[in-house]
Structures are given as C-alpha cells and as structure tokens.
Amino acid sequence: xxxxxxxxxxxxxxxxxxxxxxxxxxxxxxxxxxxxxxxxxxxxxxxxxxxxxxxxxxxxxxxxxxxxxxxxxxxxxxxxxxxxxxxxxxxxxxxxxxxxxxxxxxxxxxxxxxxxxxxxxxxxxxxxxxxxxxxxxxxxxxxxxxxxxxxxxxxxxxxxxxxxxxxxxxxxxxxxxxxxxxxxxxxxxxxxxxxxxxxxxxxxxxxxxxxxxxxxxxxxxxxxxxxxxxxxxxxxxxxxxxxxxxxxxxxxxxxxxxxxxxxxxxxxxxxxxxxxxxxxxxxxxxxxxxxxxxxxxxxxxxxxxxxxxxxxxxxxxxxxxxxxxxxxxxxxxxxxxx
Amino acid sequence: xxxxxxxxxxxxxxxxxxxxxxxxxxxxxxxxxxxxxxxxxxxxxxxxxxxxxxxxxxxxxxxxxxxxxxxxxxxxxxxxxxxxxxxxxxxxxxxxxxxxxxxxxxxxxxxxxxxxxxxxxxxxxxxxxxxxxxxxxxxxxxxxxxxxxxxxxxxxxxxxxxxxxxxxxxxxxxxxxxxxxxxxxxxxxxxxxxxxxxxxxxxxxxxxxxxxxxxxxxxxxxxxxxxxxxxxxxxxxxxxxxxxxxxxxxxxxxxxxxxxxxxxxxxxxxxxxxxxxxxxxxxxxxxxxxxxxxxxxxxxxxxxxxxxxxxxxxxxxxxxxxxxxxxxxxxxxxxxxx
Numbered sequence: 001x002x003x004x005x006x007x008x009x010x011x012x013x014x015x016x017x018x019x020x021x022x023x024x025x026x027x028x029x030x031x032x033x034x035x036x037x038x039x040x041x042x043x044x045x046x047x048x049x050x051x052x053x054x055x056x057x058x059x060x061x062x063x064x065x066x067x068x069x070x071x072x073x074x075x076x077x078x079x080x081x082x083x084x085x086x087x088x089x090x091x092x093x094x095x096x097x098x099x100x101x102x103x104x105x106x107x108x109x110x111x112x113x114x115x116x117x118x119x120x121x122x123x124x125x126x127x128x129x130x131x132x133x134x135x136x137x138x139x140x141x142x143x144x145x146x147x148x149x150x151x152x153x154x155x156x157x158x159x160x161x162x163x164x165x166x167x168x169x170x171x172x173x174x175x176x177x178x179x180x181x182x183x184x185x186x187x188x189x190x191x192x193x194x195x196x197x198x199x200x201x202x203x204x205x206x207x208x209x210x211x212x213x214x215x216x217x218x219x220x221x222x223x224x225x226x227x228x229x230x231x232x233x234x235x236x237x238x239x240x241x242x243x244x245x246x247x248x249x250x251x252x253x254x255x256x257x258x259x260x261x262x263x264x265x266x267x268x269x270x271x272x273x274x275x276x277x278x279x280x281x282x283x284x285x286x287x288x289x290x291x292x293x294x295x296x297x298x299x300x301x302x303x304x305x306x307x308x309x310x311x312x313x314x315x316x317x318x319x320x321x322x323x324x325x326x327x328x329x330x331x332x333x334x335x336x337x338x
Numbered sequence: 339x340x341x342x343x344x345x346x347x348x349x350x351x352x353x354x355x356x357x358x359x360x361x362x363x364x365x366x367x368x369x370x371x372x373x374x375x376x377x378x379x380x381x382x383x384x385x386x387x388x389x390x391x392x393x394x395x396x397x398x399x400x401x402x403x404x405x406x407x408x409x410x411x412x413x414x415x416x417x418x419x420x421x422x423x424x425x426x427x428x429x430x431x432x433x434x435x436x437x438x439x440x441x442x443x444x445x446x447x448x449x450x451x452x453x454x455x456x457x458x459x460x461x462x463x464x465x466x467x468x469x470x471x472x473x474x475x476x477x478x479x480x481x482x483x484x485x486x487x488x489x490x491x492x493x494x495x496x497x498x499x500x501x502x503x504x505x506x507x508x509x510x511x512x513x514x515x516x517x518x519x520x521x522x523x524x525x526x527x528x529x530x531x532x533x534x535x536x537x538x539x540x541x542x543x544x545x546x547x548x549x550x551x552x553x554x555x556x557x558x559x560x561x562x563x564x565x566x567x568x569x570x571x572x573x574x575x576x577x578x579x580x581x582x583x584x585x586x587x588x589x590x591x592x593x594x595x596x597x598x599x600x601x602x603x604x605x606x607x608x609x610x611x612x613x614x615x616x617x618x619x620x621x622x623x624x625x626x627x628x629x630x631x632x633x634x635x636x637x638x639x640x641x642x643x644x645x646x647x648x649x650x651x652x653x654x655x656x657x658x659x660x661x662x663x664x665x666x667x668x669x670x671x672x673x674x675x676x
Contacts, residue, residue: 131538140570140605200469201542201575202535232478232624235581237539240574267478267623281619285605286570 006211007128009101009191010069011039014058014093018086020051020075028103029053029074031189035164039191041068046085051075060089060096070099070126072188082106087113094123101126103184128187131198131207138205138244140286145215148293148337149247150225151279153254153270155234156262158325159225160186162253162296165325167222169334177220180211182241186224197226197237204237208244220337223247229278230270231261239282246286249293249337250279256310257301272318294333295322344549345466347439347529348407349377352396352431356424358389358413366441367391367412369527373502377529379406384423389413398427398434408437408464410526420444425451432461439464441522466525469536469545476543476582478624483553486631486675487585488563489617491592491608493572494600496663497563498524500591500634503663505560507672515558518549520579524562535564535575542575546582558675561585567616568608569599577620584624587631587675588617594648595639610656632671633660 015029023030033040033053042058045051053074058066071093077083082104090100090108094117102108108125109115118125148166150159163179164186170177179186181193199207212221223245227234252275261267270278276292283290295314299307307324314322321332353367361368371378371391380396383389391412396404409431415421420442428438428446432455440446446463447453456463486504488497501517501524508515517524519531537545550559561583565572590613599605608616614630621628633652637645645662652660659670 138571140602197538197540199539200535201537201539201578202572204539204574205571230623232581233476233543234540235620236542236574236576236578238574239577240539243570243573264478278619281616282573285568 006194007126007187007192009072009126009188010099011191012041012068013039013070013072014041014060014063014068014098015043015053015055015072015074016086016089017043017045017049017051017053017075018077018083019046019048023051026051026053026075028072028185028188031185032072032074035168035189036191041066043074044071044089060092060098064096064098068098070101073100073102073104076104082111087111090114091117094118094121097121097123099124099126101128101188103128103188105129128193129184129195129198131195131200135199135203135207135210137203138209140205140243143214143246144217146218146220146249147212147223147245147247148220149223149242149245149250150296151238151242151250151252151275152225152228153252153272153275154228154258154261155231157253157255157258158296158298159253162251162325162330163222163224164189165330166251166334169330170220170222173334173338175220175334175338176216176218177222180221180223182208182211182224182226196241197234201236201240204240205244208241212245225253228270229275229282232264232267242279242282243286247283247290248287249291251294251296251333252276252279252292253296253298255298272314276318292318292320293337294320294330296325296330296333297322299324299327344532345464345525345530347410347464347526348437349529350379350406351377351408351410352379352398352401352406352436353381353391353393353410353412354424354427355381355383355387355389355391355413356415356421357384357386361389364389364391364413366410366523366526369523370410370412373506373527374529379404381412382409382427398430398436402434402436406436408439411438411440411442414442420449425449428452429455432456432459435459435461437462437464439466439526441466441526443467466531467522467533467536469533469538473537473541473545473548475541476547478543478581481552481584482555484556484558484587485550485561485583485585486558487561487580487583487588488634489576489580489588489590489613490563490566491590491610491613492566492596492599493569495591495593495596496634496636497591500589500663500668501560501562502527503668504589504672507668508558508560511672511676513558513672513676514554514556515560518559518561520546520549520562520564534579535572539574539578542578543582546579550583563591566608567613567620570602570605580617580620581624585621585628586625587629589632589634589671590614590617590630591634591636593636610652614656630656630658631675632658632668634663634668634671635660637662637665
C-alpha cells in the first residue's frame with residue numbers, strides 16, 4: 001500500500017497520436033520513443049495524422065496480438081474538447097483488453113463512453129495527472145542513498161530532459177540509478193512516478209519522500225524537478241519537492257538567453273547563481289550536505305563555438321561542470337558526482 | 339463565480355459539541371465564541387458533555403425558531419470514527435432546514451445517513467477542509483491594497499490568533515480591514531475563507547490571490563498564515579501562501595521556549611531572525627516593498643515581569659514592536675503599521 005497512489009503502467013505501449021497535425025505536439029510520444037524505445041511497440045495514427053514517431057504503425061488488434069499492454073495518449077488535443085475518434089479508439093483499446101494512460105487534465109472516466117467501457121471490460125485507465133488516494137505528511141527524517149534533483153531558473157528549461165540524460169549516463173557508466181518522474185510527461189515516459197503538482201499541498205513533501213525512498217548508500221535517485229523556487233505561481237510546488245527529495249546533489253537548468261519567465265512575461269527568470277544559493281539555503285535543514293553537481297544549459301540559440309565558450313565560462317564562474325545535455329551530453333556532470 | 343470554491347457560511351450558528359469531555363478539544367467552538375460572539379446563538383451539548391462555551395444551551399428546534407442558519411461542529415471527535423449521535427444531530431439539523439459546517443477531514447456526505455438527508459432536504463453541508471471546484475494558476479501581477487501575513491517559526495505558534503487580534507485592533511482603531519482565514523478553524527470562526535493546505539499544489543498561490551483580491555490603497559487584508567517556511571513537511575504550503583499573498587507587511591509568531599518543531603521533534607524551530615530574513619528574501623520578486631511589522635510572542639510560560647522584559651529585548655533586537663497578543667494586545671504593532 002505504500003506506493004498505492006503512484007502511477008505504474010504496464011508495457012509495452014501502443015502510442016496513439018490521433019490526427020496530430022504538428023510534430024512537436026506529439027511530445028509525449030516523441031519522449032517515450034527517445035527515452036524508452038524498448039517499451040514502444042508501435043504507433044496508431046488516424047489517416048490525416050502528420051506527426052510520426054518513426055516506429056511501426058499498428059492497429060489496436062495487431063498491437064494486442066504483438067503483446068501491447070497499454071494505449072498511451074502520445075499527444076495533447078487542442079482546444080479542450082476530446083475529439084470523437086479519440087474516445088472511440090480508447091473504447092476500442094479497452095474492449096481489446098488494453099489499459100489506457102493519459103496525461104490530460106480531464107479524467108478519462110468523465111467521458112460516458114469510456115466510463116461504460118471500463119465497467120463492461122474491467123479495464124484500467126491511468127490518469128497520471130490526477131493523484132489517486134492519499135499520501136502521508138512528510139517526516140523530514142534523514143534517509144540513506146544518493147538523490148539528485150534537477151532545478152531550474154524557470155519552468156520548461158529542460159529539467160526533465162536533464163534528469164533523464166543524467167540517469168542514462170549514470171547507467172552507462174555502471175552506476176546504480178533510478179529515474180524518478182514528477183510530472184505527467186515524465187510519468188508517461190517512465191511508466192511510473194507521481195505528478196507532484198496534482199498533490200494536495202499538505203502532502204507534497206510526503207509524496208516525494210515516498211517516491212524516493214531510502215536506498216543503498218551508492219544508489220542514485222535522479223529526480224525530475226518542477227517549476228522554480230522563484231516562480232510566482234509554482235514556487236510552493238518547487239519547495240515542497242525540494243524538501244521531500246532531501247537531495248544530496250542538484251543541477252540547475254537554464255535556457256541561454258531567456259530573460260522572462262515562460263508565460264509570465266512581467267517576471268524575470270532567476271539567475272543560475274540565485275537558484276544555487278536559494279537551493280542550498282532552503283535545503284540546509286533537511287539536506288545539509290547538499291552540493292551543486294553541475295549546470296545544464298540549453299544552448300540551442302548559439303552556434304557550436306559560442307555554446308562551448310558559454311559553457312566553459314559558466315563552469316569557471318560556478319566551479320562545477322556545465323553541459324548542454326542535448327548537444328554535448330552530461331558525462332562531465334556524472335563524473336563529477338561519482 | 340470568482341470565489342466559487344471559497345467557503346461562505348450562513349450565520350447565526352448553533353455550535354454542536356457532542357459529548358466532548360475536555361474543554362480544550364472544543365477549540366473551534368471556543369474560538370467562534372471568542373472572536374465572533376455576535377454570530378453564536380447557542381450551543382448544543384449531549385447530556386454527558388463536559389465542555390461549555392458559556393452561551394445558551396439550545397435544542398435544534400429552539401435554535402431554528404430563534405433564527406439559527408448553520409450547525410457548526412465545534413469540536414473534533416477522537417479516534418476517527420464519527421459517533422452515532424453526531425450523525426443523528428447532523429441529520430436532525432438538515433431536516434430542520436439548517437446548513438451544517440464541518441472542519442473534519444472526512445466529507446459529511448461520506449456518511450450515508452447524512453448524504454440521504456442532504457438529498458431529501460436540499461440542505462447544504464460545508465466541508466471547509468475540502469477544496470471545492472478549482473482555482474486558477476497565480477498571475478503574480480502586482481495588486482493594490484495593504485496585506486499583512488502572519489508567519490511563524492513553527493506550526494501552532496499563534497498565527498491565527500495573531501491575525502484575528504491584529505484585525506480586531508485595526509477595526510477598533512478605525513482602519514478598514516478584513517480577516518482572511520486560510521485554515522479550517524479560521525474558516526469556521528470567520529464563516530469564510532479557504533483551507534489552503536487542501537488546495538492542489540499547482541493552484542495554492544492562485545487560490546490566495548483570489549482570497550485576497552486588489553483593494554483600496556488603505557484597506558488591510560489580515561491573512562492567517564500556515565506552517566513555516568522552514569518546516570520539513572509544510573514549507574511548500576507556506577511559500578505558496580506567501581507568494582499568493584504578496585504581503586506589504588508581515589508579523590512573525592513564536593512561542594517562547596519552544597526549541598523543537600511541534601510533532602517533528604528531531605527538527606529545531608526556526609529563530610525569529612531566520613523567518614524574517616527568509617520572508618524578505620523569498621518575497622523580493624512578488625512583494626519587493628515587504629517589511630516586518632512586528633513580532634507576536636506566546637509568553638505563557640513566563641511571569642509577567644519576565645514576559646515584558648523578553649518582549650522589550652525582542653523589540654530592540656529586531657527594531658519592531660514585540661507583543662503577546664493574548665496577554666497584552668497588539669496595539670503597538672497596529673500603530674506601527676498605520
């Protein structure tokens with residue numbers, strides 16, 4: 001019962017894209033194929049679909065015959081209304097014996113046809129964005145194991161990507177590590193985790209303590225961060241996550257050149273130094289040994305020479321490795337953490 | 339619709355105490371009678387009840403005849419099981435045309451007899467601890483009006499009492515002020531407010547923005563605080579509340595002599611200076627003009643001379659008035675805020 005409210009999806013997946021017209025909107029599906037290709041059996045696309053994950057197209061029947069266990073909604077629909085073909089495909093998947101997983105705000109069971117199919121088939125729908133059940137209040141007690149948290153100077157600066165990249169590099173270097181998803185895309189990619197921003201405020205640190213339990217002294221939990229400690233809307237989520245995580249190390253993620261908070265244009269982004277200082281200050285009671293393990297910078301607006309210069313400057317300025325996880329990988333950060 | 343999810347109770351109240359055996363357990367009822375006597379028509383006590391609010395005993399029929407609109411559960415029951423007489427009284431009140439308000443974790447509608455009475459009478463139950471509906475994400479935009487937030491060095495150090503006392507003193511001094519409740523006891527006392535610890539994390543700052551809207555430049559919202567910025571379990575709530583409140587001023591509440599966090603004994607309480615510094619630091623982006631308006635100290639463990647000496651020392655140390663709201667009032671803090 002300890003992890004009763006944590007999402008846990010059965011794989012392999014059939015990824016549903018509907019008739020997604022723009023490749024980038026299929027970001028959950030793209031993330032799944034990039035980070036967990038071994039779990040992705042195929043994609044299901046309607047005739048007019050433009051997005052393409054580059055994996056085999058399959059009908060539900062064919063996917064089930066090949067062993068698919070869960071239909072994952074790989075793209076967000078626009079405008080708030082679930083198109084009829086989505087509902088039909090979800091019902092079809094349930095009737096074929098599959099589970100269905102969604103990162104949408106609206107619970108799948110709120111659609112009468114889907115609710116009926118769940119009742120008649122006994123199938124399972126996973127609304128990973130909606131917390132199920134309850135978590136305990138945090139204890140704040142010290143626990144064993146190494147934990148790395150990805151923090152950011154804003155939302156959407158690559159915290160999830162950084163955490164997944166660091167986890168992959170740790171495994172590649174032979175380290176014992178687990179990725180811990182804390183947002184809907186991360187949970188769908190990894191098949192498990194907790195959407196912490198959907199947890200009732202009183203229990204957010206307690207939920208993160210459950211997500212990242214005590215472990216062997218050399219084991220690393222690599223934890224996706226959320227929001228930013230300076231964010232006018234989400235700082236409570238970020239601090240509750242930081243306290244629950246009790247990190248032994250952290251990285252700070254930033255997008256080079258971003259000066260205003262995404263979708264909060266009257267607010268300035270934090271500096272990297274501000275997030276380092278705040279993280280150390282706000283952790284000192286629950287994680288007094290915490291240290292900054294590196295900086296992850298999105299350099300996509302710079303040419304390669306400028307990007308390398310910028311990373312070198314940041315590394316000197318802050319005394320830790322600075323990497324662009326997408327462009328150059330994170331091996332220096334992982335070596336620094338070992 | 340703007341305040342759709344905010345509790346708003348009809349008064350006057352009949353306060354129900356069941357058979358409460360210990361006076362202190364009736365703390366919601368005691369708070370109601372102390373802070374809002376004009377709303378408290380009477381109390382309803384079972385034969386074996388020991389607790390006494392010092393207001394007229396009334397049956398439900400007599401209270402309704404006298405104009406009572408809401409039965410408020412004035413005490414917490416012990417052990418988690420609602421005793422049968424509580425359920426019977428709640429049903430009786432609904433059938434007599436009253437609303438029922440509860441600060442319990444369990445929704446009243448989860449009891450079949452109460453759910454049935456709601457259906458048949460069309461009555462209303464208020465579970466103030468459970469958020470109804472949704473709140474928007476915070477905007478973080480500046481807004482007019484004065485706002486004071488009560489912060490603490492721990493939970494249960496008198497933040498609610500301090501805010502209610504400051505509000506009362508402001509009104510006595512002819513200032514335009516509104517108390518803003520953020521916890522279940524505060525909401526039941528004031529009849530309105532939002533239990534912020536029950537809000538989904540993503541929306542906590544947005545809920546507080548709604549609770550404390552833009553106002554005249556000289557109007558004060560006096561906002562009950564929750565948790566503590568250093569608390570291992572509740573700091574996320576405290577920071578989300580701070581950001582949503584955008585306070586122009588704050589007071590820090592502390593219990594003299596408390597060294598460990600209440601119910602978290604391996605953690606030290608914060609110092610007053612630590613909370614002042616953290617509050618100013620964490621507010622600088624949403625409330626750059628914030629200032630500490632005073633210190634509220636619970637001196638109940640000191641004799642009067644020692645209490646006055648301790649308050650004088652604190653006032654010198656921090657450069658702001660220091661008061662014991664229960665023992666000596668808060669007039670100096672309010673004068674300092676004017």
